[in-house]
Amino acid sequence: MSEKWSISRRSLLKWSGALAGAAAVGGLGAGGVGPFAPTEANADSEPKVIPTGCSNNCGGRCVIRAHVKEGVITRIESDPDPDSAEQMALRGCLRGRSYRSIVYHPDRLKYPMKRVGKRGEGKFERISWDEATTMIANELKRINEKHGALSIYPHYASGISGPAAGTGFIKRLLGLYAGDYLNYYGTYSSGQTRYATPYTYGTSNSGNHRADWVNSKLIILDGFNPAETVFGTNTMYYLRKAKEAGAKIIVIDPRYTDTALALADEWIPIRPGTDSALIDAMAYTMIKENLHDQAFLDKYCLGFDEEHMPAGTPAGNSYKTYVMGQADGQPKTPEWAQKITGIPANRIKALAREYAMVKPGALIQGFGPQRHANGEQSVRSATLLACMTGNVGRSGGHASGAGYPPSTVTFGGIPVKAGTGKVQISCFIWTDAIVRGAEMTAEKDLIVGAAKLPSNIKLIFNLAGNTLVNQHSDINKTAQILADESLCEFIVTSDIFMSPSAKFSDLVLPGTTTYERDNILTPWGHGEYAIYSNKVIEPMYECREEYDWLSDVAEKLGLKKEFTEGKSLEDWMKFCCEGAAKAHPEFPGFEAFKKAGVFRRKVAAPEIAFAKQIADPEKNKFATPSGKIELFSKALFDRKNPQFVPAVPKYVPAFDGPSDPLVEKYPLQMTGWHYKRRSHSTHDNNPVMTEAGRQEMWINPIDADARGIADGDQVKIFNDRGATLIPAKVTTRIMPGVIAVPQGAWYAPGKDGVDTHGAINILTTQRGSYMSNSNPQHTNLVEVVKA
Amino acid sequence: MLHAEWPLALFTLLGQAAAGIYLAVVLVREILARRSDAGQAIKATVLPSLVAGGLMIAAAIVSFLHLGSPLGAYRVLLQVGSSWLSREIAATMLFGLLWLGSVVVERRGGAGLLLGRLTALAGVVLVLCMSMIYQSSVIPAWTSAYTMVSFVATTLVLGGLGMLALRPGVEGVLPVAGWMTLAGLVLQLGGLPLYLGQLAQGSAAGRASLTLLMGAWQPQMWSFLVLGSLTAVAAAVVWQRRVQSLRVVYALLLVGLVGEAMARVIFYAIGVPVAVG
Amino acid sequence: MGQQLGFYLNQQFCMGCKTCAVACKDKNDMEIGVNLRRLTEVSGGGFAKVGDTYVPEVFAYWIGVSCNHCDHPKCVENCPTGAMHKNPEDGVVSVDQTKCIGCRYCTWSCPYGAPQYSEQRGKTQKCDMCADYRAQGKDPACVTSCPMRAIEWGPIDELKKKHPDAVVAVHGLPDPLMTSPNTIYTSHKSAVSGGRK
Structure with missing residues (x-):
């Protein structure tokens, strides 16, 4: 690790002082060694190994085996079981592995x-x-x-x-x-995708089980970076299996992510928030070259063309009319999309042909593309493209959208009084x-x-x-x-x-950590298991x-x-x-x-979302008002806001996006990302995680050179809402014109009100996304100068 | 690198000064012995001999400060067969024993020159061992033959100037000190361009060292060049004009010492190991 | 000697998540700054301007290293006390904590940065391939931690047989001739030694 971080002597002393009351300390001197608390106490005694779990909100939930001696956690192991044909071990990531230095952190709140x-x-x-x-x-x-x-x-x-x-x-x-x-x-x-996906399919459970990915011939990961987000324990491992089974993997992302470098055959950098423009141009290419699955669209979908619209809808409102430019005079050609997305037209055409012809193919969207001012459109566009290629309801395909699996492990919850919580x-x-x-x-x-x-x-x-x-x-x-x-x-x-x-x-x-209470952990949906997270130690302080x-x-x-x-x-x-x-x-x-x-849970075979509806659409309706896949949504049409909340998926330019006039003042797009060293803001103050990844801004050498910024320089990012200081990582792993700041660093204002710790939300807006009033924290315009 | 290594910088400087002064002692004795007898020669060089021993003892003490777990230091001799560090400590101890032996024998008047010669030889071996420690590392700034050149140079310069400052009026001291100082500085300054060229053409780690040398450590680098050159010129003048003013020879020692210390500080500061990446 | 042990890393699937490094750190109770397993990012390339767009010609990959338990370990050769030693049974290089005096010569001797000096312990720490775990019949901590199942361990000859495509030198590693390391890699496509793609 090239990053150099140290922990001051003083804080170590403070730390060991804090622990003195809580633990028997011996062996290597007061406080033990390192950030992990006193572990040398009675090195000879056998630890008790307690099954528990990691409950950080990354989407995954992992098995932890905590070693405990005399009431002190001395080691964190993860799932000891080997992988088998039936089940994968539920291995924790670096965050879960470093949790001891959270439990024994000197800054723990100790009293009310x-x-x-x-x-x-x-x-x-x-x-x-x-x-x-x-x-x-x-x-x-x-x-x-x-x-x-x-x-x-x-x-x-x-x-x-x-x-x-x-x-x-x-x-x-x-x-x-x-x-x-x-x-x-x-x-x-996931505000936008949970809101928008049901408009198409009637549910957010639109994903095939991850075990089905091995049946895909082509996997397109759009803004999906499970190498860092995790997004379900073993998601990256499932993708590895798919690749080894022969799937070609293409990653679309402004950054050459860790996911991309480990899996991608090709990387297509895209300007943040322009996914719908890319998809529109792909749809245009498919229609022009007659590569789309018209039979699928005719049979299952509402709103693709004028022939399949809900009764009573005025003419000219279908997706095809929009995308071919018959409604607004602008055909959504690859050349049109090139200007918006920054992707060469030829590349867009090739991608369209590949996704239309290499079947089955899975277009899997992460939550990044939807965390935008216009994020609902990116979601709806991706579901449309999955339908145009007939990849819905079939093994190896993927209906796109939110992509939660059709079913998962179910537990009861804490009962609340009936009828409460309805106003939201x-x-x-x-x-x-x-x-x-x-x-x-x-x-x-x-x-x-x-x-x-x-x-x-x-x-x-x-x-x-x-x-x-x-x-x-x-x-x-x-x-x-x-x-x-x-x-x-x-x-x-x-x-x-x-x-x-x-x-x-x-x-x-002062609350308790996950190790100081019993709990039941279920993943966001990606996984066929639940974890009983046993209390490992008594609450501290x-x-x-x-x-x-x-x-x-x-x-x-x-x-x-x-x-x-x-x-x-x-x-x-x-x-x-x-x-x-x-x-x-x-x-x-x-x-x-x-x-x-x-x-x-016992599952016979990997579940395929909408398999029933596709097999027998008459008997099994989609949970939409029409019972069909709604590429055109009457409910959205009735919002009567066609420019920003269109009834069919469209590229809606984002406020604070690349076509906002504000780019004159703030020429760089800024996107956030979920950094491997944190789960949201958890672990920001964990010294072990700080060592694993310093808070830093990614910037392309082209943009850095133009601003006289060298790798490692402290820079100031600012816009009208605020400013933050952060070291720059000058890297070719991000496209020109875009900078990226990992979300979750703790806001630490200096005397002048400028944040000193790279907290991205000093720069983001409280304006909600167009369709669902959700969090658009990846849509930002900023400027960067050397601090 | 420097912060952690200051005891080593001090240890090597002290050790090399001790070895150098003792070398000068033996050389002066050889000259004197030809003109009178060995007993006279020894008598004339008692003070520098004692100082050399004292410096070596100080060096040995300082070396402990470098160790993370000094209580086990006795084990350091266990790998003389393979480790240059073991050999270095062995040579230090050998120097110490021979020095002690020669001091005792010389005190009793049973003087010959042999023990002193052996002591000086042990000092030279020690300097070579010191150098080999660094030359057997994976730090390109240290693995260069220039490490040995500069360690030997420091030994000669500090030995010569130290001897001069301790016994300026004794016959033979001026030519010995003059030769040693000038030879050392010619080697050290003359070898530098070759060394820099070597770094420039070497691995990434070597280039990183060069970047440090030309960047953050450039002021120290210039100080060394200026002080080193000044020392060489002044030593030549003192030698040729037979200057015996104490003020002058002390000043010369000070300038030479600061120059060598500067070179040593740079040596540790620019050490960048070969690494993954 | 018995069978020389070594590591195998499937570098093409290494996502640089550092789980192995943190699992190792937790298992061995290492302080901040002391890492017995380390990951290094290598990246480069650039963007070609095509019309009004930029086309990436970019590479990036991670190199994971703990200790390569070399055939010719310079750290062992240079150690003055014999604390650093190579086990005659399995070829594992480790540092005997009762003998180490903290002279740090070993940290200058390893091109992989394997021996790491602990200020708090006053001694060098390094990977011993989890000798305690192996004695219990368990795998080393890094091996069982990897979310991508990209790390393996075992007799190096067996690993070589199992992974005939694996090499000792990927781009970015020091010259293997220095110490004859016992870690083999299935190269990332951009890390094939002698030419990045």
């Missing part, structure tokens, strides 16, 4: 604290748990009475996933106490809802479950999340909104560190899991019995297993699951 300075200033004072829970009960009561239940918002958070996370329990408590709460839909990760905002627009929630409507702001919101957000529960400041867009604006204590009146955060989000809270509670202190709050509200039903957290896990037992006859029962640590 309340804010004493201005909000966001970072001044806190130690209080007791009793004071803390009393304060929560009182504020809950006050705000519920004053502003109503829908002013209370359990915030989007993914620091701990699974039923043991605080997010489920807070919703349960709010249902019992206030009768309701303000909920959200979508995610920061897009998870991305909560800052807006703090400022002007009471003005928000279903029509204008895509509120779900009510015509309008009754109140602004007044109380936020931020349980194990960093989207309160760091992972939300436009940090300066967010900080300004949160700093106004008259807007949101009370913010509770439970976390393991004083994250940038925790700093903006009124009450900061005064740390408590959310369920534990929420029970105290419930008691103070007179609801303890109703809230807990007398159950411990482990009892709730047992309860969740009842759901698994119902869904999966082969489920071995709670005790056996807990002991083994893994439950693998």
